[in-house]
Amino acid sequence: MRMLELRAAGDVEAQLAFAAPDIVFRTSVGRTHPFHADCEGFEACADMARAVNIAYENLGSRVNRLLIDGERVALHRTTRIRNRGTGRAVDVDMWNFITFRDGLVVEFSEYPDMAAFAILDNQDD
Numbered sequence: 198m199r200m201l202e203l204r205a206a207g208d209v210e211a212q213l214a215f216a217a218p219d220i221v222f223r224t225s226v227g228r229t230h231p232f233h234a235d236c237e238g239f240e241a242c243a244d245m246a247r248a249v250n251i252a253y254e255n256l257g258s259r260v261n262r263l264l265i266d267g268e269r270v271a272l273h274r275t276t277r278i279r280n281r282g283t284g285r286a287v288d289v290d291m292w293n294f295i296t297f298r299d300g301l302v303v304e305f306s307e308y309p310d311m312a313a314f315a316i317l318d319n320q321d322d
Contacts, residue, residue, distance in 0.1 A: 199215075200212060200302075201257075204255045204258075205256065207250055207254070207255070209243075209246050209247050209250050212246060213239075213242075213243050215301060215302050216302050217239070217298060218239050219237075219239075220242050220302055221235070221236070221304045222235060222237075222242045222245060222304075222305050222306075223304070223305070223306040223307070224306070225307075225309075225311075252281060253278050253280060253281060256278065256279055257277055258274045258275065258277075259276075260272065260274050261273040261274055268297040269295070270297070271292070271294055273290075273291075274290075274291060274293070275288050275289070275290050276288070276289050283318070285316070285317055285319070286317075287313050287316050287317045289310055289313040289314065290310040291307060293306065293307050294306040
């Protein structure tokens with residue numbers, strides 16, 4: 198998927214070219230995670246994407262399952278992520294559910310393995 202390639206390249210602005218003006222981002226990430234808030238609208242989602250890119254480096258994804266039903270996509274992937282602050286890198290298993298309208302993303306939901314993020318963000322090691 199082109200969006201995964203752009204994320205691994207750190208090209209947030211090119212990723213945002215796929216976003217509709219009324220995009221909604223949803224996540225199940227717990228309140229202890231710095232990026233726990235859902236976002237609505239292009240600017241809020243753009244700010245979140247930029248902040249995530251500052252905190253984490255995406256080292257690439259392996260697509261495990263991809264289901265497409267019209268304008269809806271379910272994606273199960275494993276992504277290697279490096280915390281730019283701690284330098285720690287781990288594999289994070291996650292699901293994404295994406296809805297398109299007229300070729301643009303109108304809803305992007307992300308459900309990562311929070312145990313992997315706990316290891317990734319641990320400051321004690």
